[in-house]
Amino acid sequence: MSVAPTDARAAHALGVQRLLESYRAIPADATVRLAKPTSNLFRTRAKTSAPGLDTSGLTGVISVDPEQRTADVEGMCTYEDLVAATLPHGLSPLVVPQLKTITLGGAVTGLGIESASFRNGLPHESVLEMDILTGTGEVVRASADENPDLFRSFPNSYGTLGYSVRLRIELEPVKPFVALRHLRFDSLDALIETMDRIVDTGGLDGERVDYLDAVVFSAEESYLCLGAQTATPGPVSDYTGAHIYYRSIQHATGEKHDRLTIHDYLWRWDTDWFWCSRAFGAQNPRIRRWWPRRFRRSSFYWKLIGYDQRFDIADRIEKRNGRPPRERVVQDVEVPIERTVEFLRWFLETVPIEPIWLCPLRLRDDRSWPLYPIRPHQTYVNVGFWSSVPIGPEPGYTNKMIERKVSDLDGHKSLYSDAFYAADEFAALYGGETYATVKKAYDPDSRFLDLYAKAVRRQ
8 A cells, every 4th residue: 555655744734734824814805716827717707916825735646555546636736747646556547637737626626527438427526535625714524424515516616615625536547558549420420329339338349448539520520539548569649749639530531540658648638729729820830840849738828818818819810800809619518418419510500610529428326416417327428619709799699509508408518618697597507505505504604706606707
């Protein structure tokens, strides 16, 4: 059994102490927020001059236990650092979100998904226990047996019930390489039917599938991407340089094969932020050649987005060229798999954004997660689309259309980006009375924002 070194445990204790001291320094009438330099959220929020929580001492991996296949991890540890600590043991978190700087605490309180989600569910389902700073200023242990109401309500609470200080998570064994099969489809029905069959059986054509996602370029061109772990050595591709991963998926007919190291597979989308780096010119070969490799990563592109939001750069360019401003449409939604083709057809006909990412998921067991109440034993498909469209007749016009369509199809929308729900509809979708009860119990003085205020009113 691996035991955390004394210095790691001591450093964690000091990090918690620093966090609590920063909490006490925040005026009682000020909203408690994190003080951190980066974010993977796409909703703007009201500016504040109040100090924030100091989480700078809570960014690491405390220990990895190869025998029990668990890790104790601080809440602000990025998946990049977490994976770097587990892969030398031949282990990985059960679900590794696509972007390196997503934190474990962020993925649990704000949800996360990836190509292992069809068999491993969502990141919070592999959490065994958490230490959470609540609105009372106390650090509370939460698990299935200890403060279970907080444990179940924490996922999708976005820091409105507290912030995770330490999480103990399950790990799974992984092999050094991932063999890839990219299957082309000219029919959305056939694509989703094949995806559904793989989710149900765990394989295709007698071959095991460990990872499963898809990319839709149009109604006539889409690809299933199947990954199988393997220990067999051999040549591997590199998509951190001149070559671009999502372009490597495309081919004329049938299927295409590829291989990556497990490390490069887990981060295959990060180099170009899926396909969003094209907005900055980073996919132009003449520019890419001179674009420093250390800046080919999602965290750097996010900083560019931050500058745009701060100075309205894109809208100024549109105005200068005689075009109207644009509406940001950056969303991930979950739709039942039997309604996914319907949603895709509507989206492709209505919203001028491509490509679209698809990722199937099923909850691992029967446990209830009331703030994101998708049904057990039901396959959903995460549909991700990240771009902008010409502004409509009212603020949020296209986003509102998408929200209505997702609700009509019995789906759900992640809250990391812009949301426009009315208060009663929001409560019905995201926990309602359960959330209010847990909020009152663990944040009785409303030191943290309310979820609706944070996600919709952007306070």
